[in-house]
Amino acid sequence: MRLTLVALILAAALPVAATSYQPPRATTDGWAVADAARLGWDTATLGSLDDKVADGSFKQITSVLVVDHGRLVYEHYFNDGSADLLNDVRSASKSLTAMLVGAAIQRGAIPDVKAPVYAFFPEIPVDHPDPRRAAITLEDLITMSSILECDDDNQYSAGNEERMYVSERWLDFALNIPIRGYAPWVARPRDSPYGRTFSYCTAGAFLAGAVVERATKMPLARFAHEVLEQPLGITQVTWNTSSEGVGMGGGGTRYRSRDLAKIGSLIADGGRWHGQQVLPKAWVAAMLSPHAQARDDADYGYLWWQFRFPVGGIETKVWAMSGNGGNYVFVLPERGLVAVITSKAYNKSFAHPQSQAIFRDYILKSLSR
Template sequence: MRSLLAISGLLASLLSLPCTAAPPDPARLQALEHAIASDELKQIRSVLLQVDGKVVYEGYFNGADAQTLHDVRSASKSVTALLVGAAIGEGKLPGVHARVYDYFPAYTALHAVDPRLRQTTVEDLLTMSSLWECDDENAFSAGNEERMYVTERWLDFTLGLPVKGFAPWMQRPADSPHGRAFAYCTANSFVLGAVLEKATGQPLADYAARVLERPLGITASHWNRSPEGIGMGGGGTRYRSRDLARLGQLVLDGGRWQGRQLLPRGYIAAMIQPQAQAGDGSDYGYQWWGLKLVVDGKPQTVWAMSGNGGNYVFVLPQHRAVAVVTSQAYNRSLAHPQSRRILTEFLLPALR
């Protein structure tokens, strides 16, 4: 299942490793490949591990290769968060406390907006804690993403959502961890992309290419757009596996790439620290997940980009490592557990 390109790439990477980095344990990597080949791990498309910026393992499966553009679904949200950091660094956005509705005067001129919603900030969207009644995990929610997708104007749909109510069994913001009531809402991320387009004067894909992709050497990607032509900051972006690793390395290095500070270090630090708490107990930063995993037999928080199907970019400062898993196990309950297992059972033990 593994391509000759993957094998030759692995050998070249091992030969180029600095003397401080030991080669990964081949037995663990062979066990990983066996688990994929036997369909114990299902619909995995690629696994990549790099240490100190060097690829030490790279495997492609189920028809993928090094040039495949992987649909990472909601891992796109984490890229949008990086773009918010770039816009703040450039002075295009005044900061995470910029008010969202201020960027859409044409909408507010025609629609009455609840004063509480008028206070919505970029940080509220980054942390999935806006007061819009929007919850992708609740099929009855007014803002559920499936309802947005079948409308003609996604932006008007979201800006017009009602204020969230709090049933007796729900935590209000004041009683929630970090003072934020978390609800996973793709519309939040979509509006972030719309704010970026207004603030920068560029389509989202063009802005991403200018401030993030070209500086990182990423030459191929794909961004979706809404029916009204707004860049989709909430999902469906496509990247090659090595380019996903570049995004992870940028975060690992505090927004710095090849001697150049692409994103503000302080913003990156805030992005991967707990800002809210998800319903499953995970931490949530600025569109990045603080996953609670068992590593080396001990509970540990691992920061990651995460998307439907089991698509991940894991950032591991203590190992100086970035790990990428792409998968097409969309909407399957096994997707996320098996991708996390690849990290904790195969990749990290291979480094010891």
């Protein structure tokens, strides 16, 4: 008995072995898998991420996946996450809406990004008509820089998303958002980088999705399945709708982690998946071009974020789908890198910093040189 007790004490005193890296398993979902070590990755650093999630250093993370030039090289699920879980990626859905805008333009349903938004909804009354509304374009919505007074970061904003969610008709709400003004400390478009004043607006992204619905004459979810999900072999997904049944292009879609990685890889490869051109290469390039300055440390494309991270000691621009809770799909096209991080840390202050830390300190630091 005493010997057993001593053995238990000694065992408890020994350091716990770090989790070793294991390559992903091949399935029939279209993913090629590879051993990151054979591709030159620092798998000790990459594998140590498992322990940091397990010991609570990173909280409420449900999955981390890494793709290297079209090959899945890391896949791990945590905290009740699983390969079959449909992750609610919240505002990362906005980037999907940008892809659908491009697909609708390619099919001729929408002439181009300069298409005037209000022309698609002539039957919806506007309480305060203003000739300036007629000049609002689809590009204004997908760059978060329209003249509508809409700011999700300001609880007093007339267009704040929480006000839209409790309205009976979201589309009427979005089209009736007042014209914005500019406080003395806010730069006007002509004085802003890229000539646009950025203001994060979920109602605008929702409105962009509604334009796609009107233009294509099909529900947003069905159009997404036809032009995006089916070509990628994505079979399980959930799209939300507004209270009146309009597809929710502003957030809340649910995808499996491997399917999110497919979407990221599609963008990393210029709109191609397994050699098939799913989205126009020119549209992907336009999405991943800065059109507005979102913050001092981030620019904005067409519903895609552009962050800056150190890669090999050099500040590098990385594109991302980003959503509440710390949900991300990071894309670094020139390195063929895609990283998916899903999380349920909704409305937590640590959510985005910790997901970015995972990407910066574990994925980028272990990246093959």
